[in-house]
Amino acid sequence: MNPGLTAEAAAQLHEGINLVISRWAALRMAVENEWGSRDSLQKSQQLGHHLFRRFAQSKVKVRTLLDVSCPCNYNVFETFRERICLTSSCSLNTEIGDGSIEELKLKIKSPSGTMLPVLACSTRMQLAQIYLSILEQCVIEMPEWLGSKVEKLMVMHEECLEGIFESIKRLKKTNAPNISYNRQAGSNHDGSGNDNDDDEDDNNDDTGGDNSPETEMEVDAPDCQLRLNQQGSTANEPSPKQAPKVVDGWTVVASRHSREEKKSNLLRQQNITLLFSSTFNFKKCLACKNRFWAFVTLYTHVNNNGTIICCYFLFIFIMVTFKQSDGCRLAETLQDNKRVQRGQPDEQQIQSDLPTELLELILSQLSLRDNIRASAVCKRWLNIATSVRMANKPPWLMFFPKFGDLYEFYDPSQRKTYWLELPELNGSRICYAKEGWLLLYKPRTQRVFFFCPYTRELIDLPSLELTYQIVAFSAAPTSPSCILFTVKHVSPTVVAVSTCHPGATEWTTVNYQNRLPFVSSIWNKLVFCRGLFYCLSLTGWLGVYDPQKSTWAVHSVPPPKCPENFFVKNWWKGKFMAEHNEDIFVIYTCSAVNPVIYKLDQTNKVWVEMETLGGTTLFANFLSSHARTDLLGTMRNNVFFSKVRFYGKRCVSYSLDNGRYYPRKQCYDWGEQDPFESVWIEPPEDLSAFL
Amino acid sequence: MAPKNKNPNGENVVPEVQQKKTQALILKSSDGEEFSISKSAAGLSVAIKNMMEDDCAGGVIPLPLVDGGTLARVITYLNKHAEDGASDEDKRKFDEEFLSGMEVDVLCDVALAGNYLDIRGLFHDVCQRIVNGMKNKSVEWVRKTFRIESDFTAEEEEQIKKEYAWAWEGVDSDAD
Incomplete structure (x- = not known):
C-alpha cells in the first residue's frame, strides 16, 4: 500500500473511482444491457476495484504520472491507458464470439458476399472503407479519451494523498447521468424480433435491388439521422474533457466538441450517417441481434455528443464482440485492426507512401545481404536497392x-x-x-x-x-x-x-x-x-x-x-x-x-x-x-x-x-x-x- | 526570448513552462486534431520555423501530411529536445525509449513526418531504427511489414534468389 494514503483517503479514493466508473456512460450501457454477459455488473465493479488497487499501490507520485511529455512518464501514462483498455476488455469480455468484427469485415469485403445485396459492388467497397476508417478513428481516439479518465482519476488520487476530497465531493453532488437509449428501437433483443428483422431485410433486398445504390443511400440517410436524433437525446456524458486538457507544454484541443470543428467533421458525420443507414443491412452479418442494437444505439449518440463517444461506444462494442480474453491478444488485435484497415483498401497506396528518397536512404544503409533480399521485395525496391547497393570492391x-x-x-x-x-x-x-x-x-x-x-x-x-x-x-x-x-x-x-x-x-x-x-x-x-x-x-x-x-x-x-x-x-x-x-x-x-x-x-x-x-x-x-x-x-x-x-x-x-x-x-x-x-x-x- | 531569463536560479520549473505556453502555437493534423506546442519546441522543425518566420503562424499551422497520432509523437520528441534542462545524454536516452516501442509502420509515418517537417535528428534516428529492424529479415517479413505486394513473376523472383543464394542463408524465421 502507498504509505501516503490514509485509511480514510483510501476509502474516499475507492468511492471516487467507483463514482467515475458509474458515470462512464459506455460502461453503464454495457452493464445495463449485459453486453459483457450476465455478470457485467460484477465485472464493472471488479474494474473499479482493480483501478483502486492500482492507484493505491502506485509508488510514483501522481503529479509526475500526469506529466505526459516526460519520456518515462509518457510510457507510464501509455501503460495506464492500455491497462484500462485491457481491464475493461477483460472484464467485459463475452463468451459469445460469433459476431466478431473480423468476420464482419470479411463479409463486407467479400465481393460475392450476400450480406449487402441491396448495394452495388462499388458502394459496398465504399461502405467497407468508411466503416474501416471509422473503426480506425475509434482506435486512434480511444486512448485519448480514456486518457482523460485516467487524468481525472489521477487528480482524485492526488487529492486523496493530500487529504482533500473535493473532486469526489463534486462528483457526488452531480447526479449520475441518466443513460438511456430507446428500448423500443432495440426491442428485438428477443428471438421473435430477430425473425421480423430478417424479413425486413429480405424485403429491402427485393425492392432495393432495382434502385441505384447512391440514390438509396441518399434517400436513407436523412431519414435515419432524424431518427437518431430522437433516440439518443437523453444520453449524457460527465465530461472531464469539456475543457482542453493542458499537460505540460502541450494542449490537446478536444476539437471534436467545439462547434467550429463540427463543420469540419461534417464529412465524418455524413460518413457515419451513411454507415448508419446501411447498418440495417449489416444486420444479417451480426449473429447476435442485441449486440447489433447496441451498435445502433452507439450511433444514436453521435449526433448529440460528437464522434468521440460514438467511437468509444463502438470500441466497447468491438471489445465486447471480440473473443480474446487476454491482454496481449487485444493489443495485437488493435494493431491488426489498424493494419488491416490501412492495408486492405489499397496496398499500392501505402507502398508509394514511402517516397523514393526515404527508401533510398533506408536501403543504402542495409548490409549487402539485407540489400539483396530487399531487392526481391518488388520491382520498385529492386531498382532502388540496386542503385544504392554498396558492394565491396575486390583488390x-x-x-x-x-x-x-x-x-x-x-x-x-x-x-x-x-x-x-x-x-x-x-x-x-x-x-x-x-x-x-x-x-x-x-x-x-x-x-x-x-x-x-x-x-x-x-x-x-x-x-x-x-x-x-x-x-x-x-x-x-x-x-x-x-x-x-x-x-x-x-x-x-x-x-x-x-x-x-x-x-x-x-x-x-x-x-x-x-x-x-x-x-x-x-x-x-x-x-x-x-x-x-x-x-x-x-x-x-x-x-x-x-x-x-x-x-x-x-x-x-x-x-x-x-x-x-x-x-x-x-x-x-x-x-x-x-x-x-x-x-x-x-x-x-x-x-x-x-x-x-x-x-x-x-x-x-x-x-x-x-x-x-x-x-x-x-x-x-x-x-x-x-x-x-x-x-x-x-x-x-x-x-x-x-x-x-x-x-x-x-x-x-x-x-x-x-x-x-x-x-x-x-x-x-x-x-x-x-x-x-x-x-x-x-x-x-x-x-x-x-x- | 529564452525563458530562463526569468528564472535565474534555474530551480523553479513552473514559470518556465507557463512562459512557454504563452508563446505557443497550434499545429493541426490531417485529421483535424489540434496540438499546442511552444514556439521554441516547434522551432526545432526547420519547416515550421520557416512558416513562423514567414508569419503564417498567426493562428493554426495546418499539417495536411501528418496525422494526429504521428503528430503527437513528433511533438513529444520536439518537447523533449527543446527542454532547457535536458542534457544530450538525457535526450539520447529519451530517443532510445521513444523509438523502441514503435512498430515499423509507425516508424515510417514518423520518418515521413520528420522529413516533411525537416527535423534532421528525428528523421535520421527513425531511419536507423527501420534499418536495424530489417536486419536479417526474410523477404516475406519485409513485404508483410511494409504492406507490399510483390510484382515479380515467380521466375523473376527465383532468378534473384538463384543469383544471390548466399544472401538467403541463415535468415531469421518469420515467427519473431
Missing part, C-alpha cells in the same frame, strides 16, 4: 614490368586493364602492399619507401638491407599506428626482428631465441592481426611478434597439414597467408591437386581445414595476400591467385563452391612464377589517375 592486381615505367592494373571484377606511368618506381622491387600503399625496396641504394600509385605520394623510410626476407606493415603509413616488421633467421634457433615506423631515423633490430626451430620463409606468409604480426615458417610453424611489448614467440600450433600428394617441387612457394576480420587463413596449392585452405582456430590453437569460405574471397599473392567479404557475383567463396600473364590471363581463381579452377587447370605451377611481378592492391577511388 586490383598491379603488374610490375620487366622494363620501362608502364604499370598495368587489372580489375578482376570488371576484367579490365588500366595503365599508369610511374617513373618513381624505377629500379625498385615491390615488397608488400596494403590499404593502397606499396612498400618498395631499391636494392642498389637499400632505400626503403612507401608509395601510393594513385596519389603519387612517397614516404621515405630509413634504409635497411633487405635480402629476400619477409616484410610487412600494420597500417597505412599515414596512420600513427603504422609499424613495419621484418624477420629473418640468423640460425634455426635465433631470429632477427627489425622494426621501424614512418618518421623514425633508423630500424630497430633485436635478436630473439626460439623455443622451437623457426626458419623464416622467403615469401611473405606474414599478416598483421589483432595487433600482432603472425608469420609462418618454412615448415609451417607460427611465429608471433608483439610490437607493443617487443616480444617474439613461436607458438606451439602444429603446422597446417600438407596434403600427401602435394607436389614436392617448389612446395614452399605454393603457400599463402591472409588475414580478414581477425581470422587468419593459410592456402596450400600445388600444380597437381586443388588448393586446401586452413583457418587458424585461435582458441584451440589448431589449423582447421575449410570446406567453404562463406562470403569471403581470398586473394593470394607471394608478397601480400588479402581477403574480402561482400563481393558481388561469382567472386564469393573463391580464391584468386595472381598469375603470370599466361594466354592473356591476368589471374586464375579457384571456386570452393564448384571445386574447380577458372579457367580450368592447365598447369598452375606456382613455383615457376616470378614473385615480384605482381601484387594485390586496393582499387582506386576513381579512374582519373589512369592513362
